[in-house]
Every structure is written in structure tokens, then in C-alpha cells.
Amino acid sequence: MAAALLAALLLGCSDDESAGSAGEPAEPSAAAPAADTAEPLAPEAASALPEPALPVPSVADQAATPAPAQVPVLPLEEPAPLISPLPLESEAEALPMLSIIIDDVGNSRAAGERIIALPAPVALAIMPFTRNAQVLATLAAEAGKPVLLHLPMENLAGLAIGEGGLDTGMSRAEFDAQLQASLNAFTPIQGVNNHMGSKLTANRERMDWLMARLAARQLFFVDSRTNKETQAAFAAQAAGVPNVSRDVFLDNERTQVELEREFRLVLARARKQGAAVLIGHPYPETLSFLERQLPELESREGVQLVSVQRLLSRPH
Numbered sequence: 001m002a003a004a005l006l007a008a009l010l011l012g013c014s015d016d017e018s019a020g021s022a023g024e025p026a027e028p029s030a031a032a033p034a035a036d037t038a039e040p041l042a043p044e045a046a047s048a049l050p051e052p053a054l055p056v057p058s059v060a061d062q063a064a065t066p067a068p069a070q071v072p073v074l075p076l077e078e079p080a081p082l083i084s085p086l087p088l089e090s091e092a093e094a095l096p097m098l099s100i101i102i103d104d105v106g107n108s109r110a111a112g113e114r115i116i117a118l119p120a121p122v123a124l125a126i127m128p129f130t131r132n133a134q135v136l137a138t139l140a141a142e143a144g145k146p147v148l149l150h151l152p153m154e155n156l157a158g159l160a161i162g163e164g165g166l167d168t169g170m171s172r173a174e175f176d177a178q179l180q181a182s183l184n185a186f187t188p189i190q191g192v193n194n195h196m197g198s199k200l201t202a203n204r205e206r207m208d209w210l211m212a213r214l215a216a217r218q219l220f221f222v223d224s225r226t227n228k229e230t231q232a233a234f235a236a237q238a239a240g241v242p243n244v245s246r247d248v249f250l251d252n253e254r255t256q257v258e259l260e261r262e263f264r265l266v267l268a269r270a271r272k273q274g275a276a277v278l279i280g281h282p283y284p285e286t287l288s289f290l291e292r293q294l295p296e297l298e299s300r301e302g303v304q305l306v307s308v309q310r311l312l313s314r315p316h
């Protein structure tokens with residue numbers, strides 16, 4: 001059983017299948033005639049992430065002033081710096097960290113709004129050229145939630161990857177033009193992760209092309225790890241792109257039992273490693289599960305929910 005699950009993950013079919021064959025959860029019928037409302041906003045109209053509500057003390061500040069007796073309560077939505085600062089002494093004893101990303105966002109506005117409403121800095125990984133990409137990116141940024149471009153990449157199964165995707169058949173010029181178009185599809189974009197990509201991410205040269213562009217635009221990368229042979233993290237490292245990799249897919253199976261099992265698994269990983277990355281999809285079952293689990297998670301499980309930016313450049 002476990003071997004079969006592992007094999008599925010290693011083959012990189014999990015993301016492909018869940019996103020490709022099962023597809024996006026159906027749009028609620030009431031919202032069906034939404035048409036193409038996702039007119040891209042002018043770049044200046046789209047707000048950047050708001051400043052953190054509480055200033056993060058600098059290392060020098062921390063050294064100069066002894067730690068107060070009471071622990072300051074940081075808002076969950078606090079946007080983390082792109083590159084996390086060196087761990088402070090107090091941080092070394094901090095709770096294990098869990099970061100959650102929901103992939104395949106952008107078709108259903110209702111699903112996107114449920115993700116934004118979750119009581120944690122859950123990242124929206126939004127697909128380029130989807131109907132609600134821009135409005136959801138704007139709403140997420142206004143709420144202080146991380147926004148990623150969920151970039152379609154060629155998979156080994158030969159499944160269609162959708163508009164804005166990259167494949168190994170492209171020349172470098174074609175690859176770069178397509179990548180730039182996807183990066184400009186909505187704003188803001190703080191980082192990128194791969195949609196499918198079990199073929200493309202295993203190609204080091206293509207990953208080097210990708211990371212060169214992300215480095216130039218100062219974006220981070222999250223490797224969804226749809227293939228155990230992925231070269232993305234190595235290429236990111238070489239290009240100086242802050243990166244982190246997925247630990248667990250939450251919803252390859254959407255039963256209560258399996259959602260619970262994968263969630264327990266990622267909590268255990270977070271405790272063991274100090275931090276872990278969980279990726280889910282905007283299925284109704286997944287969103288309901290997170291709506292139940294995330295409130296009070298820290299007091300219940302001793303694991304803190306953090307933005308994906310908090311985990312960048314940690315040894316992983």
C-alpha cells in the first residue's frame with residue numbers, strides 16, 4: 001500500500017493526475033456566467049503586499065534589548081521577507097513550521113476566496129491566463145497572503161498542461177517568451193511553483209533557463225516535486241534563487257481518512273525537520289478539511305503556520 005503510494009509520488013503522476021484528469025472542481029453554478037472578468041490590471045493598480053503590521057526587529061535590535069517576558073503575538077498574515085533572516089536565538093527554539101500552498105487556483109473565484117479566508121498565510125498558486133487569476137491575486141495580496149505563479153510544465157504522461165506552459169520542445173527563445181508571458185499574466189507574483197512538470201523539471205538545462213529568469217526578476221521557486229529526478233532545486237541553488245521543496249501532497253485521495261493521514265504526515269515532518277511544505281488543491285473536500293484543521297492548530301499541535309517565504313533558504 002505504502003509502496004504503491006510512494007511509487008505514485010515518485011512517478012510524478014500525483015499532481016498530473018489530480019490536476020489533469022480530475023481537473024478543477026466545478027465552478028458553482030451561480031458563478032458560472034462570470035465571463036472573462038479577469039482583465040489584467042495596470043501594474044500600478046495592483047497593490048503590493050501590505051507592510052507587516054508589526055515591524056520585525058532587526059538582529060541588532062534583538063541583541064541590544066533583552067527578550068521581553070511576554071512573547072509578542074505576530075499576526076498570521078505577516079508577509080515574511082523574501083529571504084528569511086538568519087535564525088535568531090529565540091527562533092532556534094521556536095515551534096516547528098508548516099507552510100501550506102494551494103495549487104491550481106484561478107478558475108473558481110469562490111474557491112480562491114475560501115483559501116484567502118483561511119486563518120493562516122496559505123499561498124495561492126495561481127495558473128496563468130485563468131479567468132479569475134488577476135482578481136484573486138489582488139485579493140490575496142490585499143489580505144497579506146503569498147501569491148505564486150503556478151507555472152504549467154510538460155509532464156511524462158503527455159497530459160495537456162494548459163495555456164502558458166513550458167515544454168522541452170521549445171527553443172530557448174520560445175521558452176523565454178512563453179515564460180515572460182506567464183510571469184506577466186497577473187500581478188503581483190512573489191514566487192513560482194510548477195504545475196505538473198514531471199518531464200520538464202528533470203531537465204537540468206531547462207531548469208537553468210527557468211532559474212536565470214526567476215533570478216533576474218527576484219522571484220523564489222517552490223519545487224512541487226512531481227518527479228524524484230527533479231533538477232529544479234539544484235538549478236535554483238546554482239542561480240541563487242531562494243527555493244524550497246514540497247514535502248507532502250495533502251489530497252491525492254480526497255477521503256477524510258486520507259486527508260487526515262497526509263496532514264498527520266506533514267505535521268510529523270515539520271516536527272522532525274523543523275519545517276515542512278504541504279501542497280493541496282482547491283477541491284471542496286480539501287478546503288473544508290483545512291477550514292476545520294487550521295484554527296487553533298498551533299495550540300493543538302504545537303506547529304506554527306507560516307508563509308512559504310519563511311522557509312526559503314533553510315537547509316531542507
Ligand SMILES: [Zn+2]
Pocket residue numbers: 015019103104150194195196
Ligand atoms: Zn497543478
